[in-house]
Amino acid sequence: xxxxxxxxxxxxxxxxxxxxxxxxxxxxxxxxxxxxxxxxxxxxxxxxxxxxxxxxxxxxxxxxxxxxxxxxxxxxxxxxxxxxxxxxxxxxxxxxxxxxxxxxxxxxxxxxxxxxxx
Numbered sequence: 533x534x535x536x537x538x539x540x541x542x543x544x545x546x547x548x549x550x551x552x553x554x555x556x557x558x559x560x561x562x563x564x565x566x567x568x569x570x571x572x573x574x575x576x577x578x579x580x581x582x583x584x585x586x587x588x589x590x591x592x593x594x595x596x597x598x599x600x601x602x603x604x605x606x607x608x609x610x611x612x613x614x615x616x617x618x619x620x621x622x623x624x625x626x627x628x629x630x631x632x633x634x635x636x637x638x639x640x641x642x643x644x645x646x647x648x649x650x
Contacts, residue, residue, distance in 0.1 A: 545569075559592050 541549075548569045554560055559572045573592035632638035 559594060 544567060548567060552560070552569050552571045554569065554571060557575050559575050561570045561572055562568070563570075573590035575592065575594050629638060629640075633640065
């Protein structure tokens, strides 16, 4: 099932599309927050539309399902010394949290976590 959507684009977005040389049949990702456009490749469904392409052309599948996705990101702000947590300990914690998320034991909720030292 093919999905089409029409968007009104501003001048900056049109300029960014031109900079990346985006054309019909390209699969792109747009960072909603910054407006940054990343060309992921050319759709497999359009490979017959062109006679010759260089080796730099990468063919990718069109995304399935919901096309507007929300990226999860983490930002840690510290006012004190952060040397208490070593990199390997932090990695173990990240692995455990990811495991709990997969099992449904944990949920990441976007927001700010403030821990007072008192």
